[in-house]
Amino acid sequence: MAATRSADTVELSSVGELETALAAEEFDVARVFVSYGATAPTAAEPCDLPAVAYTLEPPRRARAGFAIGEWRTTWSADEYAAAIGVVRAAIYEGDVYQVNLVQHLCASFDGDPAALAAALAPLRPLEPAVLEGDGWAIVSASPELLLQKRGRTIRTCPIKGTRPAGVRVDAPKDIAEHVMIVDLERNDLSRVAVAGSVRWPELLAERELAGVTHLVATVEAELRDDVTLTELLEAVLPGGSVTGCPKRAAVDLIAGLEPVGRGASMGALGRIYGNGDVDLALTIRTFAVAGGEIHLWVGGGIVWDSVAADEIEESWTKARPLLAALA
DSSP: OOOEEETTEEEESSHHHHHHHHHTOOOSEEEEEEOGGGTSOOOOOSSOOOSEEEEOSOOOOOSSOEEEOOOEESSOHHHHHHHHHHHHHHHHHTSOSEEEEEEEEEEEEEEOHHHHHHHHGGGOOSSOSOEEETTEEEEEOOOOEEEEEETTEEEEEOEEEEEETTOOOOOHHHHHHHHHHHHHHHHHHHTTBOTTOOEEEEEEEEEEETTEEEEEEEEEEEBOTTOOHHHHHHHHOSOGGGTEESHHHHHHHHHHHOSSOOTTTTSEEEEEETTSOEEEEEOSSEEEEETTEEEEEEEEEEOTTOOHHHHHHHHHHHHHHHHHHHO
């Protein structure tokens, strides 16, 4: 499919098209979005967003404020709990070991999406600027590094394990989730890394991020000389911490269980530099504005020890600081 240019933003249909398009541009910094649905099966989307988009323009400042209506959930608590039960049954059968499930919230929206970025700035997002096209905008408060590239060094910092701010994350379940996803990320990087170069200098590091307490790891490797940008992105997308393991089985289960697509969430947002370096946040804690509505997706990893009520509450633990920042 040919690229679509709306104002200063180019909309694409695949990750492969991104590399081709950027190769034809002269730029220092490209601000980039890659949707979850660009690299994984997904349910019908709740809003109209491009699969992939980029702009070479700098971020703009807000010109007005915003107003948000009452938030609504797509899943009821009972429906969310039933989906968790299906995942636990799949774990019992040995089909998967961990699956990330996400619930979707939406509300009416009026105003300037760039003002959302200013309101979320105190949460210290990795990519704080709004990215927008014709009729849509994406604003993220994500603290999670999906991919950094500096020269031939590549790095990802998966997050697994969540508690309210100030509360320690030390339950065996959280530690098991974290270690499983770190192992998955090691495998993802090994697909494009020099043999034997994958390392994990940080594991189970507790940090206050985006209004909650998280466990964070760092996984690094040396990128092979023959790897293209497309191959690198396809190796890490969709992110392990928002899918599960084994990844392919997890994404298929997710697509069959979640009632709507993941939209702006669980993909990538950030910057690709003219020298080949990369800074991409994983789009957790990320809002989309389209069609007069604002959308948010929050969730968490389901393992055998998961209790449905606790998992649902964890999703709200992640959502509350975001909703409070926009109130």
